[in-house]
Amino acid sequence: MAHTEFVPGQRWISNTEAELGLGIVVECANRRVEISFPAAGDSRTYATDNAPLSRVCYEPDEQIRNDDGVLITIRERIEHNGCFIYLGVDESSTEMIVPEIHLDSAVHFSKPQERLFAGQIDRHSLFKLRVDTLEHQYRLQKSSAYGLMGARVQLLPHQMYIASELSSRAVPRALLADEVGLGKTIEAGLILHQHWISGRAKRVLVLLPDSLLHQWLVEMLRRFNLVFTLLDEERCLAISESGHENPFDSAQLILAPVSLLSRSELRLEQASSVHWDILVVDEAHHLGWSREVVSHAYQCVEQVASVADGLLLLTATPEQLGPEGHFARLRLLDPARYPDLELFLDEESDYRHLNVLIEALMSEGAPLLKRDAHLQAVLAERLGADTLEHWKGLSEIEQSANLHKMIADLVDRQGTGRVLFRNTRKNIDGFPERVLHTYPLIAPTLFSSEGEEEPALEPLLHPEKRLGETWISSDPRVAWLLEWLKTNKKEKALVICAHAETAIMLEDFLNLRGGVRSTVFHEGMSLVNRDRSAAYFAEQELGAQVLISSEIGSEGRNFQFCHHLVLFDLPLSPDLLEQRIGRLDRIGQHHSVQIHLPYYQHSATEVLMRWYHEGLEAFTRVCSTGDALYHRFAQPLRDAMRHPGERHALQKLLEETQQERQELESELSFGRDRLLEMSSFNAAKADSVISQIHELENGKALQDYAEKLFDRFGIAIQPHGERGLVVHPGEQMLYQLSELPEDGMTLTFSRKEALSREDVEFLSWEHPLLLELMELLTRNDLGNNALGVLKLPALPAGTLLVEAVFTLNLAVPRSLQLARYLPSGYLRVLTGPEGQDLSAVLAHKP
Numbered sequence: 001m002a003h004t005e006f007v008p009g010q011r012w013i014s015n016t017e018a019e020l021g022l023g024i025v026v027e028c029a030n031r032r033v034e035i036s037f038p039a040a041g042d043s044r045t046y047a048t049d050n051a052p053l054s055r056v057c058y059e060p061d062e063q064i065r066n067d068d069g070v071l072i073t074i075r076e077r078i079e080h081n082g083c084f085i086y087l088g089v090d091e092s093s094t095e096m097i098v099p100e101i102h103l104d105s106a107v108h109f110s111k112p113q114e115r116l117f118a119g120q121i122d123r124h125s126l127f128k129l130r131v132d133t134l135e136h137q138y139r140l141q142k143s144s145a146y147g148l149m150g151a152r153v154q155l156l157p158h159q160m161y162i163a164s165e166l167s168s169r170a171v172p173r174a175l176l177a178d179e180v181g182l183g184k185t186i187e188a189g190l191i192l193h194q195h196w197i198s199g200r201a202k203r204v205l206v207l208l209p210d211s212l213l214h215q216w217l218v219e220m221l222r223r224f225n226l227v228f229t230l231l232d233e234e235r236c237l238a239i240s241e242s243g244h245e246n247p248f249d250s251a252q253l254i255l256a257p258v259s260l261l262s263r264s265e266l267r268l269e270q271a272s273s274v275h276w277d278i279l280v281v282d283e284a285h286h287l288g289w290s291r292e293v294v295s296h297a298y299q300c301v302e303q304v305a306s307v308a309d310g311l312l313l314l315t316a317t318p319e320q321l322g323p324e325g326h327f328a329r330l331r332l333l334d335p336a337r338y339p340d341l342e343l344f345l346d347e348e349s350d351y352r353h354l355n356v357l358i359e360a361l362m363s364e365g366a367p368l369l370k371r372d373a374h375l376q377a378v379l380a381e382r383l384g385a386d387t388l389e390h391w392k393g394l395s396e397i398e399q400s401a402n403l404h405k406m407i408a409d410l411v412d413r414q415g416t417g418r419v420l421f422r423n424t425r426k427n428i429d430g431f432p433e434r435v436l437h438t439y440p441l442i443a444p445t446l447f448s449s450e451g452e453e454e455p456a457l458e459p460l461l462h463p464e465k466r467l468g469e470t471w472i473s474s475d476p477r478v479a480w481l482l483e484w485l486k487t488n489k490k491e492k493a494l495v496i497c498a499h500a501e502t503a504i505m506l507e508d509f510l511n512l513r514g515g516v517r518s519t520v521f522h523e524g525m526s527l528v529n530r531d532r533s534a535a536y537f538a539e540q541e542l543g544a545q546v547l548i549s550s551e552i553g554s555e556g557r558n559f560q561f562c563h564h565l566v567l568f569d570l571p572l573s574p575d576l577l578e579q580r581i582g583r584l585d586r587i588g589q590h591h592s593v594q595i596h597l598p599y600y601q602h603s604a605t606e607v608l609m610r611w612y613h614e615g616l617e618a619f620t621r622v623c624s625t626g627d628a629l630y631h632r633f634a635q636p637l638r639d640a641m642r643h644p645g646e647r648h649a650l651q652k653l654l655e656e657t658q659q660e661r662q663e664l665e666s667e668l669s670f671g672r673d674r675l676l677e678m679s680s681f682n683a684a685k686a687d688s689v690i691s692q693i694h695e696l697e698n699g700k701a702l703q704d705y706a707e708k709l710f711d712r713f714g715i716a717i718q719p720h721g722e723r724g725l726v727v728h729p730g731e732q733m734l735y736q737l738s739e740l741p742e743d744g745m746t747l748t749f750s751r752k753e754a755l756s757r758e759d760v761e762f763l764s765w766e767h768p769l770l771l772e773l774m775e776l777l778t779r780n781d782l783g784n785n786a787l788g789v790l791k792l793p794a795l796p797a798g799t800l801l802v803e804a805v806f807t808l809n810l811a812v813p814r815s816l817q818l819a820r821y822l823p824s825g826y827l828r829v830l831t832g833p834e835g836q837d838l839s840a841v842l843a844h845k846p
């Protein structure tokens with residue numbers, strides 16, 4: 001096999017995915033080459049300068065098959081316009097002409113016997129490395145931690161459970177709805193990584209708000225080694241100009257803002273003319289839907305989802321826009337299960353009954369079900385009479401085992417179990433407390449609404465609107481903020497306010513007049529500038545002390561390196577309040593979260609603050625019933641905010657809210673939330689995956705193996721600390737490796753070190769460099785034969801033994817997920833001179 005130029009019609013084989021069979025060059029333009037692999041029904045696009053491909057070139061006397069399966073012995077090979085034509089004879093000596101495009105595509109190139117007979121004998125250590133590699137591949141692919149161990153993340157049980165549960169399904173379709181900051185992006189990344197590594201997803205589209213593009217790009221690369229291409233309108237135009245018709249077809253992993261599709265019919269058409277293995281939509285609560293109005297964003301996502309197999313919707317606040325929107329998102333995921341809104345609302349109200357039934361079955365088990373006719377009738381109604389009859393006919397032991405399955409079915413079928421996952425802080429250790437500090441201020445005279453019958457709420461909640469253009473100098477919140485920053489010079493603070501204009505003016509003032517190191521973050525800024533601001537704020541030594549952000553500007557962002565949050569105003573939505581606090585109250589926050597609220601005494605904000613604090617307790621913990629209570633009390637709350645002087649009305653509102661909250665919480669903890677808890681987390685399963693990962697990565701096996709592998713391929717290695725290596729291309733490299741940068745890299749085998757040091761790569765069993773080498777070794781002929789001498793008293797001198805290792809490889813479409821069901825194990829046979837089977841007598845590693 002020699003290297004030549006790419007010409008359409010030529011046959012090449014992938015060095016890293018030889019199981020795809022013989023590929024055909026379809027197109028070569030703009031330094032990219034597209035290869036189709038007919039046997040696997042797949043295609044790949046590579047950069048021409050480092051495509052991991054080898055040219056297929058047969059010699060006279062070799063045997064080939066054409067695409068009709070006819071076996072032909074080659075007599076001569078001629079080249080025409082860069083492609084080969086083989087001349088030969090079939091088994092009945094009929095002359096045959098085979099242009100290479102008509103070669104059989106299901107071909108493999110591992111012919112140890114031919115190399116052995118031709119005297120191309122490898123060293124025994126290489127043969128051993130090859131067998132070790134097969135063993136490792138087999139072990140890894142069989143493990144239920146496969147695809148989940150390579151991510152540079154802490155192994156958190158709630159995330160590991162969701163990732164392994166969704167990875168075990170044929171296609172992942174789910175609403176990931178953990179509370180703010182519990183790691184939905186990480187869960188989605190784990191699922192994508194698992195599907196990517198196992199070859200089940202080769203085309204992924206992630207749609208998200210503009211402000212999160214860069215954060216996702218970096219998280220996917222840094223934590224999961226997934227290299228996404230970021231598409232915005234500018235990039236789409238550049239790709240189209242370079243001759244590529246559809247920008248969504250130009251890469252396998254794409255990140256794009258939802259706005260790219262909602263603003264352009266053409267982009268929407270292009271995105272939905274490509275097939276996606278998985279579509280991910282972050283901050284999915286923006287996909288508004290009601291009986292009357294369906295938002296354009298929802299329609300766009302619905303259209304792209306119709307060409308996607310897997311679908312992951314991410315939101316911390318699934319019911320933010322009411323139960324209708326929640327229903328519509330569930331319907332996107334599983335239209336058969338959620339055909340009708342009324343039915344869905346009915347079911348939601350039935351969760352308490354369902355939970356009582358499940359709790360009874362869980363606590364008292366099979367004996368209760370056997371004796372309780374009413375319970376039997378309810379169960380028969382929910383799961384079908386046949387299921388119950390079948391259960392009755394089982395033995396006692398079988399009945400107990402089967403009951404667990406029935407309970408799981410109940411949670412699955414009756415609740416939102418299969419598609420909705422929601423973990424809460426309540427069930428996760430290690431979250432710091434939240435502390436509220438309030439600062440009552442005297443309102444300026446200009447702010448007063450006395451004498452107004454029905455003052456507008458918006459300016460009451462955002463005093464800068466009432467104070468006019470010079471608000472910055474008359475608003476006591478500004479003076480308070482400046483003073484706080486000056487007295488707490490060593491502390492970083494995130495300030496959130498509702499509007500971008502407020503944020504801009506405030507930052508201007510603090511910076512230019514107050515001399516505070518500050519920066520701003522809002523939706524009107526370009527992505528680059530937003531990321532620059534966030535980076536300046538994150539900088540420890542010389543960075544900004546304060547970041548002033550607008551409401552929407554900071555959604556989904558990670559600011560947990562800071563623990564002071566200033567609420568410059570309050571949003572009129574409990575979910576938005578939680579989103580604000582969630583910027584700091586996230587995984588990785590090591591301090592208690594200090595929430596500071598400056599407000600005008602006797603104002604609408606004071607009323608709202610008291611309602612959130614005394615009514616919902618929403619500052620100090622996550623209030624899962626906040627949105628429902630807001631809808632219930634919206635009118636009296638608005639009245640109270642307009643007339644803050646009416647103390648009795650406020651007191652009544654607070655008491656009613658508290659009471660309703662307690663009732664609702666107890667209702668939910670017996671009903672829907674309890675069911676959700678059951679289906680969102682299973683400690684035993686999570687522990688099993690985590691301990692498998694520990695088993696695979698602890699100890700020295702990986703390190704010993706990786707060092708041997710690197711050495712064999714000519715990679716230069718130097719030790720780096722106790723569990724690290726520095727690797728770079730050596731002078732005698734066997735192959736050019738796409739996963740090894742020219743200037744090398746620093747690797748660590750320790751997950752802990754990888755988590756604390758961004759400059760060091762985490763070398764797991766699933767690191768791209770290791771995978772590339774393992775594939776190269778097993779798919780090529782390296783070490784596929786060797787000669788060795790054994791000194792065994794039991795064997796007469798000169799006895800010839802043949803050890804053969806057989807692997808099973810089938811060229812089939814990836815979508816069949818063959819590796820999942822048929823991990824590529826190997827069969828070892830050791831044969832004596834008389835053909836006797838000595839495999840069990842003499843092990844591979846004597």
Ligand SMILES: Nc1ncnc2c1ncn2[C@@H]1O[C@H](COP(=O)(O)OP(=O)(O)OP(=O)(O)O)[C@@H](O)[C@H]1O
Nearest residue numbers: 153154180181182183184185186316556558586587
């Ligand atoms: N397993 C983990 N290991 C290390 N860091 C993690 C892990 N899980 C989450 N984090 C970190 O915690 C923060 C929150 O995670 P993430 O952004 O995925 O949460 P989220 O639920 O998507 O948040 P939001 O609700 O704000 O969108 C991020 O900085 C993330 O990197």
